[in-house]
Amino acid sequence: xxxxxxxxxxxxxxxxxxxxxxxxxxxxxxxxxxxxxxxxxxxxxxxxxxxxxxxxxxxxxxxxxxxxxxxxxxxxxxxxxxxxxxxxxxxxxxxxxxxxxxxxxxxxxxxxxxxxxxxxxxxxxxxxxxxxxxxxxxxxxxxxxxxxxxxxxxxxxxxx
Amino acid sequence: xxxxxxxxxxxxxxxxxxxxxxxxxxxxxxxxxxxxxxxxxxxxxxxxxxxxxxxxxxxxxxxxxxxxxxxxxxxxxxxxxxxxxxxxxxxxxxxxxxxxxxxxxxxxxxxxxxxxxxxxxxxxxxxxxxxxxxxxxxxxxxxxxxxxxxxxxxxxxxxx
Numbered sequence: 198x199x200x201x202x203x204x205x206x207x208x209x210x211x212x213x214x215x216x217x218x219x220x221x222x223x224x225x226x227x228x229x230x231x232x233x234x235x236x237x238x239x240x241x242x243x244x245x246x247x248x249x250x251x252x253x254x255x256x257x258x259x260x261x262x263x264x265x266x267x268x269x270x271x272x273x274x275x276x277x278x279x280x281x282x283x284x285x286x287x288x289x290x291x292x293x294x295x296x297x298x299x300x301x302x303x304x305x306x307x308x309x310x311x312x313x314x315x316x317x318x319x320x321x322x323x324x325x326x327x328x329x330x331x332x333x334x335x336x337x338x339x340x341x342x343x344x345x346x347x348x349x350x351x352x353x354x355x356x357x
Numbered sequence: 358x359x360x361x362x363x364x365x366x367x368x369x370x371x372x373x374x375x376x377x378x379x380x381x382x383x384x385x386x387x388x389x390x391x392x393x394x395x396x397x398x399x400x401x402x403x404x405x406x407x408x409x410x411x412x413x414x415x416x417x418x419x420x421x422x423x424x425x426x427x428x429x430x431x432x433x434x435x436x437x438x439x440x441x442x443x444x445x446x447x448x449x450x451x452x453x454x455x456x457x458x459x460x461x462x463x464x465x466x467x468x469x470x471x472x473x474x475x476x477x478x479x480x481x482x483x484x485x486x487x488x489x490x491x492x493x494x495x496x497x498x499x500x501x502x503x504x505x506x507x508x509x510x511x512x513x514x515x516x517x
Contacts, residue, residue: 219407221386221389224390225389225390225392225393225394225398225402226381226386226387226388226389226390226391226393226405226407227386227390228386229381229385229386229389229390229407230384230385230386230387230389230390231386232385233385233386233407233409234385234495234496234499236460236461236462236495237462238385238409239409239410242385242407242409243409243410243412243413244406244407244408244409244410244413244417245386245406245407245409246404246405246406246407247379247386247389247393247402247404247405247406247407248404249393249398249399249402249403249404249405250399250403250404252403253403253404253447257404257446286417287413300396301396302396302397335394335396336394339394
């Protein structure tokens with residue numbers, strides 16, 4: 198069943214007649230799943246995209262090839278473009294994305310395993326957060342990122 | 358961590374160099390999430406779509422308006438179109454979809470809560486399965502459908 202953080206986000210979005218969408222790389226569907234665990238989520242989430250490969254990130258969420266070439270797919274820039282692209286694709290008020298290294302493989306010196314960027318696109322505002330969870334398992338990282346994204350969604354909804 | 362059924366599916370798809378994609382309505386991301394729980398899933402799943410609203414089903418997975426008008430979105434026909442549309446969108450070998458009433462709301466006399474159609478599109482073959490889980494919770498229905506879809510994925514992969 199839906200955890201409290203997701204229930205609260207759905208409740209607030211519903212009350213304010215707002216919609217959210219997600220572009221998920223490292224969370225791989227967990228964000229959409231967590232929100233749709235909540236009965237009535239269809240009022241606030243019309244769709245979402247699991248953009249696992251770079252080709253899909255570019256095709257569905259309009260991430261620029263230059264962004265990936267220059268900054269890689271695990272970057273602030275890519276996270277923001279994913280969030281904005283998903284927001285446009287699903288005509289949502291709030292777009293949130295997650296891209297990072299959940300492990301066990303992957304990671305770089307600059308962005309080791311456990312590094313995840315969460316992008317946000319709200320009408321007229323785009324930003325990204327860098328999260329870092331060293332020594333956590335793949336499953337823990339994915340759940341921590343999902344909870345953070347739900348919290349961000351609620352904060353942005355509260356401001357609209 | 359990934360359950361055995363998802364690990365087996367990823368292992369077989371990897372060995373046969375096949376890709377799968379999902380168009381998820383009632384499962385809302387759980388299918389993609391379950392497959393991407395498995396490390397190395399990026400080799401077999403490049404992307405997936407959470408097509409929760411009918412507009413998104415039509416826009417992303419090419420479901421025909423006539424299909425929804427005539428049969429509703431909880432139908433064999435819609436499930437097949439979702440699976441085929443996702444397979445094309447993500448250039449995958451196997452497309453699997455899920456659309457149904459996970460409850461607590463929704464349902465019709467013909468398709469009460471607990472009814473879910475799972476569509477499959479593989480090169481040259483399209484089919485759908487009708488599942489019915491009465492007296493199960495939303496969470497149980499979503500997990501049962503997801504396990505079934507993973508099993509179908511493995512069966513189809515074994516045949517290719």
